[in-house]
Amino acid sequence: MARHQPANAALYFRGGKPIARLAGRRTNVLNMSLGLAEKACQLRPTEASYAAELAAQQLMLGNLSAASATLRRAGGLAEGSQEVLQTHVLCLLHCGELEEASGQLEFIGEIQTSLEQT
Numbered sequence: 183m184a185r186h187q188p189a190n191a192a193l194y195f196r197g198g199k200p201i202a203r204l205a206g207r208r209t210n211v212l213n214m215s216l217g218l219a220e221k222a223c224q225l226r227p228t229e230a231s232y233a234a235e236l237a238a239q240q241l242m243l244g245n246l247s248a249a250s251a252t253l254r255r256a257g258g259l260a261e262g263s264q265e266v267l268q269t270h271v272l273c274l275l276h277c278g279e280l281e282e283a284s285g286q287l288e289f290i291g292e293i294q295t296s297l298e299q300t
Contacts (some may be wrong), residue, residue: 191225209260234269
């Protein structure tokens, strides 16, 4: 990718996401997919879905502080983004903040109900 499509953020994003999902708990594979997600974010720093994916992979690696920081940035890029909100709930669960996660899930449900009604 770096040689033939060095500026294709979507390619890095689409390449890294399935690798991360299939990696299980193999940190060497997760670190590789994390590099792809980081590159996508470097190329398109305003893309909230790329930042949400980066945060999800940071969570998979157990790096809660980095995931929280990435999610804060992603939330500023696209407030109310479903991907960002869902990843934020995962982060809250990993941190043991069950009440806050429950509140966020209710908020997501309200958003979905509102969208269905329009």
